[in-house]
Amino acid sequence: MRALLIAGGLLAMFSAVGAAIAQPDVINARREGLRGMGREMEAMKAIADSRGDPRPAAARIEQMTAFFQTFPTRFPEGSGTPTGREPGQTGALPAVWSDNGGFQRAAANMVTQLGALRVAATAGDPAGFATAFQQTGATCGACHRAYRAR
DSSP states (O other): OHHHHHHHHHHHHHHHHHHHHHHHHHHHHHHHHHHHHHHHHHHHHHHHHHTOOOGGGHHHHHHHHHHHHTGGGGSOTTOOOBOOSSTTOBOBOTHHHHTHHHHHHHHHHHHHHHHHHHHHHHHTOHHHHHHHHHHHHHHHHHHHHHHBOO
16 A cells, blocks of 8 residues: 555655656747748748739648647646746746637638638739738737737
8 A cells, every 4th residue: 555655655746747847848949830830921021012913822721721720739737837938947927727719710711811811822813812911910919919918
């Protein structure tokens, strides 16, 4: 019985240590993913601003869509306290977890908006792409205002 209690205690301790170690990995992975999304948005801004051919952006938009389809899963419970921007720290506000339904809707809105951006890109419509790009930026901003510390 004593061995079972000791084993249970060790298992709980190692689980807690594993979760503490894993959280910075989750945070760093989502931060890197979001930095990548920012780079993609910058590349698309250049296309929108120049009124260039948006068709080559369609593949990038598909990658962004795949990222945002899994976005809410990148915020497991306990993976955020807005403490700064050092490795292992996050800018996620507590509302990500306390208003998780709203956060999931915001991610779904982004997926929907990326779909509209992709349609404009595939159509080769520079003006439509520029408009859809502005709307995509507004969708990003809405989520940032509600769920991201400044």
